[in-house]
Amino acid sequence: MQKTDRLLQILTGQAVIPVVAVDSIQEGVGLARALAKGGLKAIEVTLRTPAALEAIEAIVVDVPEAICGAGTILKPDDYTNAVKAGAKFIVSPGATVELLDTAKKSAIPFLPGSATPSELLAMLQEGYEVLKFFPAEQSGGLSYLRSLAPVFQGVKFCPTGGVSPDNARDYLALPNVVCVGGSWVAPKALIKDGAWDEITKLAAEAAGLSAD
Incomplete structure (x- = not known):
């Protein structure tokens, strides 16, 4: 299975990626178990704390039902260290030449x-059609994504940043949104x-979200 297919399998498996x-x-393991129990098996642990990499490693070992990814990947070392920790997918708020080069060499989807x-044109040129849209609300939100759809046909987004229970269904209703990312x-x-x-309980509510 190609990396893009594996990434889509993860992202389409649930409406919300925590x-x-x-x-x-301990927080990482307890949180991953609680989220998976509620139906949100895929989880993005951001590298915003000193404990993040160790937490990812522990989740991979102790919570096998979870699909643990790593987020806030800003430089190649972040990518490499997250993969070593066992992350199943890698998320970045943007992209650099160095990050893209690292991703090409890795078996883990980006x-x-x-x-x-x-x-978007640059990412398409690199072969990426599944992208994070961040920060979603601050970058134009629903109307912006809606305006991109006719031009960038085939591109799918995971909007993150300002997405909440109040607007998640509206995002999920867009034809170019595959899932949303959220911290709520x-x-x-x-x-x-x-x-x-x-x-x-919050995870179960989020797992039940749809565009309907």
């Missing part, structure tokens, strides 16, 4: 971010408190 930051291995027509399913306060049952 985008989370954790401060410890979801690069693109927000402008020029960036795992509020920081609930993670800190270890309120896994509450997070499982």
Whole structure:
């Protein structure tokens, strides 16, 4: 199976991809279990904390039902270290020549971010048709994505940034949106408190979202 197909399999498996930051291995494992229990098996652990890579490694080993990816990948070392930790997919808010070169050499699928027509053209030239749209709301949101659809036919997006239960269905209704990324399913306060049952409940609600 090609990398793009594997990435699409992950992204189409659930309407919402949780985008989370954790401060410890214990938080990461507990959170991944709670989200998977609620139906959100794919999770993006962002490299925004010192514990992120160790947490990804622990999730891969201790929560086999989860599909753990790594986000906030800003440089090649981030990509390489995340893959070593066992990440099943890699997400970046943008793309550089160096990141794209690293992605080409890796067997792990890459979801690069693109927000402008020029960036989209560059990504298409590199062979990417599945992209992150970030920050979604601040970059024009629903109307912007809607305007891109007739021009960039075949390109699919995972909008992230400002997506919430209030607008997620509207994003999912767009023909060029394959899923959305969101942090609301795992509020920081609930993670800190270890309120896994509450997070499982939020995950189950998010898992049930659709464009309908």
